[in-house]
Amino acid sequence: MSVPDASLVVSDLHVQFGAFVAVHDVSFDAHPGEVRFLIGPNGAGKTTCIDAITGLSKGTGTARFGDKELLGSPAQKIVRLGVGRTFQTASVFAQLSVLQNLDIAAGLRRSPVSLLRARRGVDASVERALEETGLGTVRDLPAGMLSHGQKQWLEIGMLLVQDAKVLLLDEPVAGMSQDERTATGELLGRVAANRVVVVVEHDMDFMRSFATRVTVLHQGRVLSEGSVAEIQADPRVQEVYLGTAGALSGALAPGAEEVD
Numbered sequence: 248m249s250v251p252d253a254s255l256v257v258s259d260l261h262v263q264f265g266a267f268v269a270v271h272d273v274s275f276d277a278h279p280g281e282v283r284f285l286i287g288p289n290g291a292g293k294t295t296c297i298d299a300i301t302g303l304s305k306g307t308g309t310a311r312f313g314d315k316e317l318l319g320s321p322a323q324k325i326v327r328l329g330v331g332r333t334f335q336t337a338s339v340f341a342q343l344s345v346l347q348n349l350d351i352a353a354g355l356r357r358s359p360v361s362l363l364r365a366r367r368g369v370d371a372s373v374e375r376a377l378e379e380t381g382l383g384t385v386r387d388l389p390a391g392m393l394s395h396g397q398k399q400w401l402e403i404g405m406l407l408v409q410d411a412k413v414l415l416l417d418e419p420v421a422g423m424s425q426d427e428r429t430a431t432g433e434l435l436g437r438v439a440a441n442r443v444v445v446v447v448e449h450d451m452d453f454m455r456s457f458a459t460r461v462t463v464l465h466q467g468r469v470l471s472e473g474s475v476a477e478i479q480a481d482p483r484v485q486e487v488y489l490g491t492a493g494a495l496s497g498a499l500a501p502g503a504e505e506v507d
């Protein structure tokens with residue numbers, strides 16, 4: 248199968264901490280135009296996959312973005328290649344305004360020479376990110392005053408101004424209100440139109456509403472992969488959730504309400 252240049256293709260990813268194998272030969276791919284989900288019970292290896300792809304943990308196998316191999320590259324180089332991530336806890340500068348946070352992020356992709364040049368007005372990439380994330384109305388507020396959801400959107404905006412082509416998002420809707428979850432799903436749909444978006448999530452209701460393709464991990468291995476309907480119908484997935492996370496089992500059933 249030919250793979251589009253802008254895709255992320257992970258093959259046989261293997262990550263070990265001492266004798267403990269956290270990720271066993273995991274393969275998945277993600278393409279612009281889809282919102283790709285990685286789900287699985289606690290400790291399944293989801294965050295470790297993202298850590299390895301972004302250079303924070305050592306992994307073997309391959310993780311290619313277009314024709315670039317990411318595994319083995321330093322984290323900063325991976326960022327420069329256009330691969331960005333968020334963490335479970337948003338890391339924004341609380342004292343600085345939304346605009347200043349975005350401006351600093353935009354500076355990370357500018358050359359030292361252009362940083363020294365006098366700047367007139369707001370960078371076009373910052374204006375686009377404000378528009379795309381819906382944060383325009385709070386642009387002058389200190390980031391510390393934003394709601395939990397708005398902080399996550401700001402982090403996503405910071406990746407957008409850095410011109411990230413691959414966004415790896417670790418539990419972006421944890422702790423969000425229902426309205427914020429819906430807004431986040433819609434934002435991810437817009438962002439994914441021309442970028443790779445991979446979402447690690449526990450929230451099954453969110454997954455069901457916004458995932459276009461899902462990989463289920465269990466104990467470091469790929470258990471199942473497919474559309475939301477396919478993975479929900481997979482008896483192996485039902486068994487894992489029934490066996491390890493009773494509260495999630497109901498949420499896997501089509502149409503079930505999420506249980507927190």
Ligand SMILES: Nc1ncnc2c1ncn2[C@@H]1O[C@H](COP(=O)(O)OP(=O)(O)OP(=O)(O)O)[C@@H](O)[C@H]1O
Pocket residue numbers: 264267269287288289290291292293294295296
């Ligand atoms: N630095 C580390 N050293 C040792 N073990 C680790 C390290 N990082 C993760 N692990 C272990 O690897 C396994 C996978 O962890 P990981 O955080 O990737 O799971 P996860 O699927 O993201 O879980 P959760 O949904 O709870 O965040 C766990 O057993 C975890 O304890």
